[in-house]
Amino acid sequence: xxxxxxxxxxxxxxxxxxxxxxxxxxxxxxxxxxxxxxxxxxxxxxxxxxxxxxxxxxxxxxxxxxxxxxxxxxxxxxxxxxxxxxxxxxxxxxxxxxxxxxxxxxxxxxxxxxxxxxxxxxxxxxxxxxxxxxxxxxxxxxxxxxxxxxxxxxxxxxxxxxxxxxxxxxxxxxxxxxxxxxxxxxxxxxxxxxxxxxxxxxxxxxxxxxxxxxxxxxxxxxxxxx
Amino acid sequence: xxxxxxxxxxxxxxxxxxxxxxxxxxxxxxxxxxxxxxxxxxxxxxxxxxxxxxxxxxxxxxxxxxxxxxxxxxxxxxxxxxxxxxxxxxxxxxxxxxxxxxxxxxxxxxxxxxxxxxxxxxxxxxxxxxxxxxxxxxxxxxxxxxxxxxxxxxxxxxxxxxxxxxxxxxxxxxxxxxxxxxxxxxxxxxxxxxxxxxxxxxxxxxxxxxxxxxxxxxxxxxxx
Numbered sequence: 001x002x003x004x005x006x007x008x009x010x011x012x013x014x015x016x017x018x019x020x021x022x023x024x025x026x027x028x029x030x031x032x033x034x035x036x037x038x039x040x041x042x043x044x045x046x047x048x049x050x051x052x053x054x055x056x057x058x059x060x061x062x063x064x065x066x067x068x069x070x071x072x073x074x075x076x077x078x079x080x081x082x083x084x085x086x087x088x089x090x091x092x093x094x095x096x097x098x099x100x101x102x103x104x105x106x107x108x109x110x111x112x113x114x115x116x117x118x119x120x121x122x123x124x125x126x127x128x129x130x131x132x133x134x135x136x137x138x139x140x141x142x143x144x145x146x147x148x149x150x151x152x153x154x155x156x157x158x159x160x161x162x163x164x165x166x167x168x169x170x171x172x173x174x175x176x177x178x179x180x181x182x183x184x185x186x187x188x189x190x191x192x193x194x195x196x197x198x199x200x201x202x203x204x205x206x207x208x209x210x211x212x213x214x215x216x217x218x219x220x221x222x223x224x225x226x
Numbered sequence: 227x228x229x230x231x232x233x234x235x236x237x238x239x240x241x242x243x244x245x246x247x248x249x250x251x252x253x254x255x256x257x258x259x260x261x262x263x264x265x266x267x268x269x270x271x272x273x274x275x276x277x278x279x280x281x282x283x284x285x286x287x288x289x290x291x292x293x294x295x296x297x298x299x300x301x302x303x304x305x306x307x308x309x310x311x312x313x314x315x316x317x318x319x320x321x322x323x324x325x326x327x328x329x330x331x332x333x334x335x336x337x338x339x340x341x342x343x344x345x346x347x348x349x350x351x352x353x354x355x356x357x358x359x360x361x362x363x364x365x366x367x368x369x370x371x372x373x374x375x376x377x378x379x380x381x382x383x384x385x386x387x388x389x390x391x392x393x394x395x396x397x398x399x400x401x402x403x404x405x406x407x408x409x410x411x412x413x414x415x416x417x418x419x420x421x422x423x424x425x426x427x428x429x430x431x432x433x434x435x436x437x438x439x440x441x442x443x444x445x446x447x448x449x450x
Contacts, residue, residue, distance in 0.1 A: 010312040069439075072386075073431040075393035078404055078424050085408065086417035089233045118442060164387075170298035174397055181301050185308070194309035201301060208296040 009193075016195040020187040024199045027183030028207065034101060034179060035166040041105040042165070043158070046112025047151075053113070054120055054142055064113065071110035076168045079103040084175040096175035108165045115157050119150035156219045163211050170204075180204060236418040243410035243419040250406030251426055257392040257402055261327040262385055268328050269335025274365060276336065277343055294333035300394050302326045307398040319400040323392075331388045338380045342373030379441040386434050390427070403427070 053064050071079070084099035094102065123146050131141040173182035184200030276287040294302070307322035317325060346369050354368040355361075374381065396405035407423035 007313050011309070069432060069435050070428060072435045073390075073428045074424055075390035075404070075427060077393045077396070078420070078427060081404065081408060082417070082420050082424060085411060086234070086420050089415065089417045090230060114439070114442070121443065167298040170300040171394070173300070181298070181304065185304065188308065194305075194312045197301075197305050197309045201297060201305060204297050204301055205293070209292065212292055212296050
């Protein structure tokens with residue numbers, strides 16, 4: 001066999017590809033489901049924390065800032081391992097899917113809180129003052145005047161951070177989640193051929209390349225106009 | 227509560243595991259000391275080259291950067307570590323990690339630095355050229371310092387992410403902090419080593435997170 005034939009046999013083997021494409025597609029479905037769960041809980045939890053922080057209760061704010069710092073400083077894989085391999089020692093069992101979901105939701109929550117909070121701080125003080133002067137109470141001012149503007153400011157960095165964290169779903173393969181990478185690795189072990197890894201890489205490209213482009217487009221579309 | 231302390235903050239086990247955890251921590255620091263300069267170097271080269279007008283250079287480079295931003299780093303690492311040996315190319319754990327980080331973090335640094343370079347007014351390099359500086363001097367003394375200053379928070383944030391990302395090297399059995407902690411945990415059947423490792427990561431990176439938080443707030447205050 002020539003070098004190219006050997007390479008093609010290993011990485012672009014049509015027989016292996018035909019056998020394992022359904023498995024990879026199942027993995028793709030699981031990746032999308034996991035990502036959707038993480039985005040839903042992470043973004044909402046982050047918004048809730050940022051809203052509580054805006055109430056300005058000192059001890060509570062210190063607690064929020066510390067929690068956010070913890071989940072910004074810890075590597076996601078360490079959190080996943082701690083939940084999946086550590087908590088069972090205390091009698092709390094998580095499935096691989098559950099552990100990955102919880103860990104990445106906490107990480108996204110922390111980053112999202114920071115971004116929403118930056119957005120809230122970026123809304124000019126005059127908006128608060130004008131709204132209060134017009135007779136709105138604190139909470140209506142926060143929810144109807146400040147947050148809508150803050151969220152608009154927060155969208156571009158939020159999109160980028162969300163993309164980065166949902167790519168972390170691949171870490172689920174470490175705790176036996178059969179998402180794209182997990183499915184590709186077990187298929188590679190069964191077939192003794194790395195073509196499933198090529199398929200997995202293609203699946204990620206199909207999933208994330210449009211998101212990378214969309215992120216760039218949103219960045220220009222929502223750019224802070226001055 | 228006692229049960230919790232027994233399984234998560236057990237001092238005896240922490241003491242037993244400390245030698246291999248310290249070894250792991252040193253490997254993590256070495257990894258960070260290798261991957262950050264590699265990625266930053268690749269990023270600077272890619273960013274500078276992608277400002278060239280030549281479409282034969284520019285579009286392939288953009289595709290290259292987008293490709294490696296779309297692939298999760300763990301997928302890339304598994305491909306290099308477990309896939310390439312089938313083609314007769316065995317990089318080993320350190321080689322696979324070095325190449326994987328070069329490609330992945332290089333692409334991220336390139337994207338950040340490109341934005342930084344674009345934020346430097348065109349008049350700057352033109353004036354520098356007119357004053358007689360050579361092209362490399364224009365880059366090193368005029369454009370890059372301003373570009374780096376303009377995107378400093380993003381650069382620090384990415385560096386933080388790179389250091390955190392070194393933990394995925396545990397998946398290819400490179401004996402860094404997380405790997406050693408899991409070894410110790412599986413031997414003792416106690417979660418304390420992982421808690422100690424998490425604490426070590428936190429203490430190492432917390433100053434960086436605080437600094438970043440400050441810089442970001444300043445940036446927003448400056449925009450108002």
